Amino acid sequence: MYRDYPLEQFMAQCYGNVNDLSKGRQMPVHYGCRERHFVTISSPLATQIPQAARGPGYGILSIRVDGNDVFAVYNATKEARQRAVAENQPFLIEAMTYRIGHHSTSDDSSAYRSVDEVSYWDKQDHPILRLRHYMQSHGWWDDEQEKAWRKQSSKKVMEAFQQAERKLKPNPSLLFSDVYQEMPAQLRKQQESLASHLQTYGEHYPLDHFEQ
Known part of the structure; x- marks a missing residue:
């Protein structure tokens, strides 16, 4: 991996x-x-400001690359690392790609994009397919x-x-942890309420599937 x-x-x-x-x-x-x-974190270009455009406002060197091009991403990352090490400064890389699948199980993406559009990205501009063709062309x-x-x-x-x-x-109690360094009273009250509920009605839940 x-x-x-x-x-x-x-x-x-x-x-x-x-x-x-x-x-x-x-x-x-x-x-x-x-x-x-x-x-x-990912960011859809159609609904948010391009990430590479944000960098200069914070004094951060930024670049946008074809995220489906392995070598473009490699070269951008290599340059970013060299600058970070040599100049001790951050570097922002915006890698552009395409979501082939639906956004979620409740999303029918055919309502806002064509089958041909998806097919193009899946069959021709897919990053793994592009790299595979490159490797095969070199034997x-x-x-x-x-x-x-x-x-x-x-x-x-x-x-x-x-x-x-x-x-x-x-364990269900962990729903409330890792939010605050010290759990506030309101959150602790919710945690106690859930624990009380499960103690009373636990037989209606598959609690044997959860760590105790």
Whole structure:
């Protein structure tokens, strides 16, 4: 996995189990890891100010790159790191990409974009496909290697999937933690109210699926 991000951690976040660093409180598609500097924030260009345009206002060098181009992202990141190390200053990279899938299970993206548009990004401008074509054109990859890699990766994913599925969910009390350094009275009252509710009506909830 990229930057040693464990596959098991991806699955833990997907299921929101006890190994999930967010304790099940984040959407299962916003993978993040503070230790490896993965952030979960994205910004749609159509509804927000371009991120690269914000940098200069804060005195931060900024660049926008094609996020579907592995080499563009690599070169931008390399330059950013060199400047950060040599000049001790921040650097903002805005990587432009395209969301092929629906925004959520309740979103029908065909209402605001055509099938042809999605197909183009999926079949021609997909970052993995572009890199694969580049590697094949240089003789570094072929269909047999692709087939073997997919089979091996699928096995690893399914094993991690099944392991994550069997793990317990975080204790419900953790819904209220990691918000304030010291829990305010109102939040503590809500926590106590939930605990009282579960103690009284716990038989109506699958509490055996949660860590006690």
